[in-house]
Amino acid sequence: xxxxxxxxxxxxxxxxxxxxxxxxxxxxxxxxxxxxxxxxxxxxxxxxxxxxxxxxxxxxxxxxxxxxxxxxxxxxxxxxxxxxxxxxxxxxxxxxxxxxxxxxxxxxxxxxxxxxxxxxxxxxxxxxxxxxxxxxxxxxxxxxxxxxxxxxxxxxxxxxxxxxxxxxxxxxxxxxxxxxxxxxxxxxxxxxxxxxxxxxxxxxxxxxxxxxxxxxxxxxxxxxxxxxxxxxxxxxxxxxxxxxxxxxxxxxxxxxxxxxxxxxxxxxxxxxxxxxxxxxxxxxxxxxxxxxxxxxxxxxxxxxxxxxxxxxxxxxxxxxxxxxxxxxxxxxxxxxxxxxxxxxxxxxxxxxxxxxxxxxxxxxxxxxxxxxxxxxxxxxxxxxxxxxxxxxxxxxxxxxxxxxxxxxxxxxxxxxxxxxxxxxxxxxxxxxxxxxxxxxxxxxxxxxxxxxxxxxxxxxxxxxxxxxxxxxxxxxxxxxxxxxxxxxxxxxxxxxxxxxxxxxxxxxxxxxxxxxxxxxxxxxxxxxxxxxxxxxxxxxxxxxxxxxxxxxxxxxxxxxxxxxxxxxxxxxxxxxxxxxxxxxxxxxxxxxxxxxxxxxxxxxxxxxxxxxxxxxxxxxxx
Ligand code: SPV
Ligand code: MN
Numbered sequence: 001x002x003x004x005x006x007x008x009x010x011x012x013x014x015x016x017x018x019x020x021x022x023x024x025x026x027x028x029x030x031x032x033x034x035x036x037x038x039x040x041x042x043x044x045x046x047x048x049x050x051x052x053x054x055x056x057x058x059x060x061x062x063x064x065x066x067x068x069x070x071x072x073x074x075x076x077x078x079x080x081x082x083x084x085x086x087x088x089x090x091x092x093x094x095x096x097x098x099x100x101x102x103x104x105x106x107x108x109x110x111x112x113x114x115x116x117x118x119x120x121x122x123x124x125x126x127x128x129x130x131x132x133x134x135x136x137x138x139x140x141x142x143x144x145x146x147x148x149x150x151x152x153x154x155x156x157x158x159x160x161x162x163x164x165x166x167x168x169x170x171x172x173x174x175x176x177x178x179x180x181x182x183x184x185x186x187x188x189x190x191x192x193x194x195x196x197x198x199x200x201x202x203x204x205x206x207x208x209x210x211x212x213x214x215x216x217x218x219x220x221x222x223x224x225x226x227x228x229x230x231x232x233x234x235x236x237x238x239x240x241x242x243x244x245x246x247x248x249x250x251x252x253x254x255x256x257x258x259x260x261x262x263x264x265x266x267x268x269x270x271x272x273x274x275x276x277x278x279x280x281x282x283x284x285x286x287x288x289x290x291x292x293x294x295x296x297x298x299x300x301x302x303x304x305x306x307x308x309x310x311x312x313x314x315x316x317x318x319x320x321x322x323x324x325x326x327x328x329x330x331x332x333x334x335x336x337x338x339x340x341x342x343x344x345x346x347x348x349x350x351x352x353x354x355x356x357x358x359x360x361x362x363x364x365x366x367x368x369x370x371x372x373x374x375x376x377x378x379x380x381x382x383x384x385x386x387x388x389x390x391x392x393x394x395x396x397x398x399x400x401x402x403x404x405x406x407x408x409x410x411x412x413x414x415x416x417x418x419x420x421x422x423x424x425x426x427x428x429x430x431x432x433x434x435x436x437x438x439x440x441x442x443x444x445x446x447x448x449x450x451x452x453x454x455x456x457x458x459x460x461x462x463x464x465x466x467x468x469x470x471x472x473x474x475x476x477x478x479x480x481x482x483x484x485x486x487x488x489x490x491x492x493x494x495x496x497x498x499x500x501x502x503x504x505x506x507x508x509x510x511x512x513x514x515x516x517x518x519x520x521x522x523x524x525x526x527x528x529x530x531x532x533x534x535x536x537x538x539x540x541x542x543x544x545x546x547x548x549x550x551x552x553x554x555x556x557x558x559x560x561x562x563x564x565x566x567x568x569x570x571x572x573x574x575x576x577x578x579x580x581x582x583x584x585x586x587x588x589x590x591x592x593x594x595x596x597x598x599x600x601x602x603x604x605x606x607x608x609x610x611x612x613x614x615x616x617x618x619x620x621x622x
Pocket of ligand 1: 221222223229
């Protein structure tokens, strides 16, 4: 029996017709195989119609995966108390022979497929399967990658409607030519709170050969929303093969003098200020998490892979995040996840207003002082609690850039980590190679609650992408270096650090990044000079003083500047040691340039130390 005939048997006519309208035998075969295997009790195929989207939204409520809140269009979703973040240990890349690749969690492909298939056999009995079509990147563009999602979670499907551009018509248009990604997800058996129950059998397996990802016994978005971090593993592989960049980066517009628009990407590990930078009030957001960057006629052009935000809610407060605050308090479609709810209103930790001391949260019924099984006090909302909302609802979105099929020209690329004592708040690389190696490939950050495991440990996280890396790191860095050679104009590269501390106290205010952005914008166009240091260019005091006044209406003191921009030679040298050691000992096949560029930086630091000592004031250099 051919796949279409099988589908005609498996599906009610109305659903079958929607599939039949797509002329793609490969898709038909995939669907027939998996519908038969998963054994759902019902199947719903989503087209791009408003009606089908509403159907999914309704089903999320009907099946109890979401509940309504008081504000129209707001819902809340809970993940299991122990399913609140990406599960790194159980996320594996399936590669033939199970070859070990440093920093990647690999597993033999055959074995992985057997295991995951077993876990998924008949897993949708009694449940409804949603078949959804989306695209990564703007539609009908050089960036577009079509994808099909199978899931028994209406919450996952609903999230995808908020976060991605619809793709059913695109599949129809592309027909047999579509090369598409596939995602198969099941939340597995649910408990009475409608959260995944069998967490010990939680698995996320990424088949790099078939460009298919399987996810089971989990609901947390980072483990389940196919087009987000699951697709990301596939696009990294694709980009390295094809010579472009698929990055864990926001995309934003920084507004320069006289209406000048300059676009920046930014890579920061989770919880290091990425979303709040992309959302900063003075500027305009294009995307907050994933960016594709393609070389077009020698220019690096970027596009947001998504059209919505799955953002961290903890700490969002009216003073520091006025725009997000405003959006979260307007009656637009929003899914709140793992927050505290009381009388139909959502609350979260550190929201800057008083919050109730009881209600419902990710632990079920909650009261202040409640402890979990491990004896830890449960906060009002989980640290990784999130909101899901479309970017179109943000007053500061740059819709033209978001929808532009040609993307936007990238003026600057920013790398930022959580670092208490080494990097200055902002600096510019000497050039592409220097930036890629000493900033991107050398990124370290203290671990956070975005993944399961211990927090606050300094961890190597090149390009903030390590959690998602799907190719050998050496290949990935080589591709970056090669990418620069394809350009006639490379974006400027910058590194930022919002987390400098002295005696446990922050050296910067949360909003200082607004000033760093304006400075970087000016640097992209050569409008201000800078001070050359051993580790790149840093701002001059006069320029920052002026910008602090203009942007924040603050008097920026020489003392603050000196403290923040001191070149900390011992820490910088230690960092080079650490990074070099990792690349020498742990990563195979590293481009030689990497060691050369690190060595040059070390030399510059040693020379500077010989002349000026361990801690070099920027006033000495400037
Ligand atoms: C991140 O942790 O980097 C996120 C959220 O953007 S997740 O979808 O979990 O990856
Ligand atoms: Mn992310």
